[in-house]
Amino acid sequence: MLNAKQNGMMAKGALFAATIIWGSSFFILKNALGDTPISFILALRFFIAFILLSIVFFQSYKHMTVSLFYKGVITGVILALAYIVQTLGLNLTTPGKNAFITASYCVMVPFMFWIVSKVKPNKFNVIAAVFCFAGIGLVSLKGDLSFGKGDALTLASGFLFAMYIVAVARYGRGNSIALFTILQFLTAGIVCAISFFIFEKFPSNMSAKSLISVVYLGIFATGGALLMQNYGQKYTNPSSASIILSFEAVFGITFSIIFYGERIVPQTTMGFILIFVAVIISETKLSFLLRHHTYIPDKTRNIDWLIDNPMTHRGVFDAEAPENSLKAFEKAVEKGYNIELDVQLTADGEIVVFHDTGLKRMCGKRRKISSLSIDNIKTYNLKNTAEKIPTLKEVLELVNGRVGLVIELKTIIKHKALCEKLAEVMQGYEGKFSVHSFSIHAMRWVGRNRPEWIHGIVSMNFGKIGLVGLFGMWLTNIPFFDQIKPDYIFYHCGHLDSTLIRQSKLRGMKVLCWTVKTGEQLAVASVIADNYLCEGSIIEYADKRKKSL
Template identity: 35%
Template sequence: MEKTKKKSLFADLSLVAVAFVWGSGFVASKNALGSMSPIMLMAVRFTVAALLSGFIFRKNLRKISKETIKAGCMIGFFLFTAFAAQMIGLQYMLAGKQAFLTATNVIMVPFIYWAVKKQRPDYYNFVAAFTMLIGLALLTMDFSVGFSFNPGDVLTLLCAFLFACHIVVVGIYSKQHDPIALTVIQLCFAAVVSLGYVFISGEFTLDIPVPGLLNGLYLGIFCTFLAFLGQTVAQKYTNSTHAAIILSLEAVFGSILSIIILGDTFTLTMFLGCLVIFLGILTAETKWSFLKKLFLKTKPKNPEKLTEI
């Protein structure tokens, strides 16, 4: 029992660390974009992550099938397009704001899965989606000039949708193929496509300032390779709902760090939007089951005796 508690605590701390690192990724990306183009940054990030994962997990690639390669490339396609939309959109908006907009992907997943697998989302998912729309309105729209999205908002919502698609295809293919092999292939796919694009477009450069290169390496090593690995290991010792609650802190950490490090300024309306979106995420991911458990624990076991007294 004590060992189980220690493993559970380790898993929780690991997931908090992953959420923090992912949140810091928005700040690192914003800083790095001052030194290179969005796709060049992706090329650095995914090449570093692909080389590390390919070397460490090379044994998982020895007897790989064509079907696994195809599945990994499909997952890699959504990974690449999601990050491309995110990096380009980040040029037009606050890093903290983007952190919350990107996090809306967890609310989109059940509806995409509904379209693919014909499994209707439950009541909580619909409530979460409606809550998200209210939060998005507060966070993205400038009510003083009317209802309007800027290019960064549109691209980041596209990014959230593509990340939701990525989650769905990972959920489908990971049950049919080796998850580690799929991870390596998707990172390699994203790296190859990113490098191909920057070479063809003429954006490739080795003349990257040291701060930009360090941010790119941080994104590749910590935010991509180690974070995905940490999440996979930690979730062996905790349930998905519990993990989702902790990982949703990514948006909170991203916003706090963007304010501290980048000096982003949030209006009261934007803060309210972030709060509403976070409530929507909790509704979709947890269905408030932790409150139900807390209520059952605090509820008297023998209410009849209380009334007699």
């Protein structure tokens, strides 16, 4: 028997498989339309799915009622109309456009549900609608602002799919989902068959390729994918399931580019992105950005040393003792200050204490730390002094537990290599230390592999520095708190008024801030933050303030 974690992994795999299959169906159906009537294809597709589900869920027929039959027929008619209109649109546009414009139904559902339930759409639904229709405009509008017929039909199918979703939500409750779905497929098959006999002619030269396509659509893209979706959603939270399923449009355009030869221009690409963002906003309400609000830190972990003692930024540095140098660290130790320092990997896998990625500012050379061996690095002096770039091992030997070390991991790509090397270097060190980073990946590694280390996350309000949009919001709100399990947040001293900080403090999270350089910054930080990283002479005022408390 599978445990909960294995069920979760299998469920997500099933959802991805269903999404990939649905994404592939657009170009497969497009190819089949070359020699096969639309309603004929859809009738076969639904009848095949009906037979498949009837075999799998034969026992569900005993739950048949007149009410369920009536509801299944109504919903099946809407489903048939949605597919007919969508396929008519597909016949007149590209598979990629058809996939993305159809996805607009996700945005329409809340507004349609408002009509039948009187539940008003929320702000996320409104924002999603704006994004969605802006995207549709970029994808579909021509130079004269006219709307392509195929795109218009596809948008109409999105409206019908939204009606279908609302009908399922309203009629599906309290009934056998399997039987409800079987009735929908049977009804949709009959409606499509009637449409075929009235409006179309029997294909005289249906190719084997088209027949295989129809069988694939019936077995895999309708019956099979639906089974996988039902299984996947049973063991996956709705937010995660919505995100996975929204990738149907992405796979649709990907398959269309690879197998159908669809060409994408920049305007269309931007439209696709806006539609995809709209679907994500509408389906998840960006809840995946706010997971950390439920995280409560372990208050039994002792981090008093990190809170009570002043922190100095890269040591007590001046003209004779450059930042992140052994001399600057020795001066900090003499004053009893905790030391915040930066570490990164050399080309040969050694950890050195250095902030910048390159040597230009501190050594006057246009070289990258990551491209140099430790022997090369030791040939350079810091800021025209005799001081060299130290290794972390040298710093540990110097400090030897006399003050606490606050280690920031400087990494973008090689986070695992840096973390593994850090674990090796810190093994056996008996002094107090903590580890933090901007890198969510690095801190997730620490949370999973060295949970005993005191560790935190460095962040800021990225919107205030111009990094806007979902990516900036994602970084600002720090996802994966539940996996990282941080002991503290290390936040920009000028951004302490953020919602994240207020909510985190309410949940008992310790807040540290960087980097205090003025009396004004210290005044704000001392009210909101539990401790603050100081640079220059302000450290002495911070020390006096702490001692007076």
